[in-house]
């Protein structure tokens with residue numbers, strides 16, 4: 021069983037509920053895992069190439085720090101998260117956005133069933149194993165418009181050797197989670213019939229820009 025309140029869930033919503041009130045303090049400290057946080061968000065926006073009026077879906081929006089950058093550019097936002105307190109923080113920053121409480125590991129909710137010009141996400145997919153990441157991407161890619169872009173910024177390393185170096189340098193601050201390894205992820209994602217470009221942004225974060233193979 022997966023989803024909200026499943027037994028033995030390594031990443032239950034309750035962990036994030038407790039973090040919602042102080043999350044914006046955490047990201048303000050330039051240390052693992054948030055080295056270069058603001059730069060990562062800015063690179064996601066640049067890679068998504070949004071236009072005013074575009075529909076943007078932000079997966080795992082948290083307190084809305086990524087969504088607000090798109091809203092400022094005149095985009096219409098749909099924001100998901102499985103933590104109600106996180107969504108409440110985001111709602112205060114983005115009163116005009118659409119918010120849906122949803123666990124990405126569960127089936128897609130009817131209220132989000134529409135096409136999107138951009139699908140974006142920051143610091144969320146490392147909670148999922150690679151096969152689950154691919155399953156979620158496979159479900160969501162058909163929801164992009166024909167020229168749409170899917171951009172993920174997250175804790176990511178070019179390969180296992182790079183991850184190991186940062187793990188050693190990080191010491192006790194390191195958490196064992198499902199961080200992206202770009203070499204294995206790119207080939208797995210491209211099996212979905214898309215092109216993937218990876219850019220390392222900080223020592224522990226990178227951007228995956230995913231577009232249809234015919235772009």
Ligand SMILES: C[S@@+](CC[C@H](N)C(=O)[O-])C[C@H]1O[C@@H](n2cnc3c(N)ncnc32)[C@H](O)[C@@H]1O
Nearest residue numbers: 036080081082101102103106123124142143144
């Ligand atoms: C590290 S925070 C990132 C928040 C925000 N995207 C940002 O960049 O600041 C991870 C967010 O993902 C959400 N999340 C984690 N697992 C999720 C899941 N299975 N389904 C939906 N949201 C999830 C958490 O509730 C949290 O808000």
